[in-house]
Amino acid sequence: MNRFSHSFGLTNGLALLIALGAQVLSAQASFAQTPVSVADPETYELGRYTYSGHGSVNTHWIETPTSVIVIDTQRDTLHAAEALAAVKTLGKPVRAIFVTHGHPDHYTGLEQFREEWPDTDIYASAETIRVIETDHYGYHQVVRELAPEAAPGTFVVPNKVIEPDSTLSIDGVTIVTREMGPSEATSATALYLPATGDLYTGDTVLNGMHGFFLEEGSDEVLSTVDAHRVLFPDAVTIHPGHGNPGPAEDLLAAHAAYTVDARGRVARAIAEGLDPEAIVSRVEEELFAAYPDHTVPGGQPNMVELSVRGLVSELSEKPIVQRAVTDGESQ
Ligand SMILES: [Zn+2]
DSSP: OOOOOOOOOTHHHHHHHTOOOOOOOOOOOOOOOOOOOOOSSOOOOEEOOOOOOOTTOEEEEOOOSEEEEEOOOOOOHHHHHHHHHHHHHSSSEEEEOOOOOOGGTTTHHHHHHHHHHTOEEEEEEEEHHHHHHHTTSSHHHHHHOOOOSOOOSOOOOEEEEEEETTTEEEEEEEEEEEEEOOSSOOOOEEEEEEETTTTEEEETSSBBBBOOTTTSSSSHHHHHHHHHHHHTOOOOEEEEEOOOOOOHHHHHHHHHHHHHHHHHHHHHHHHHTOOOHHHHHHHHHHHHHHHHOOSSSSOOOTTTHHHHHHHHHHHHSTTTHHHHHHHHTTT
């Protein structure tokens, strides 16, 4: 694993991205399971570039004997340059890049990678491609205006559609993909290496991070955690979009527990009749106190506040408040 340290202090544009709001699509993932046979021993090494502190995001890679497969390419040009430098030290061409979902902290660096390897295939789901192509979150324009040094000349759109539930073979590596549907973002693609049980989840699982619920999908976050258990029962290691890789069930359980806890705190405050602003300030404070070692996965300094706002909205509007209260009390 490669790990570079870097002082955090960029990407204020992402705050506006969030302020512009987001829509959660209603499409549901298909959870059909297809048996996969893995041919002969597969040879690869796994690596990662990241940095410490708030807003850190992972660029993962799978190094084959002759090439590199990259998963996610950073939130801004500065960190993308560091991720690119880390990949270049491997001395092998990037054969393919995967974008796990349509949040800009995972695709903004695509241009720099494509400049280095113009023929590389860039894979994403149709929904992720739509989000990038249409600037669904309004991020591209905002970052160009507020932090032009962090913006690429072009926000590259992936050129290879990952068909739902595919099994790909790239330079001798079997990669099983599953569309996980909307939860933390409008969509997410899980990438699984059956030869070794390594599972790349994007941001549907985080490790050591506050959850991100602004898109009002905490209910779906929980069901997606369960879907990972159903779809990838043999997963050994989860490589999240943010935070360290770790044992699959440990990460799933911890992410679900955080989500249930945060939902419970908000639901109880709603049940007490507090007004939304009072709920936001109280629960934000509670979460910082309850998880003192957690960082936030995004560049927004007020990301926990934004997440609580999403929970307040979600749990106020959906008829699940009572269930969330029950969830919280079962902690
Ligand atoms: Zn992310």
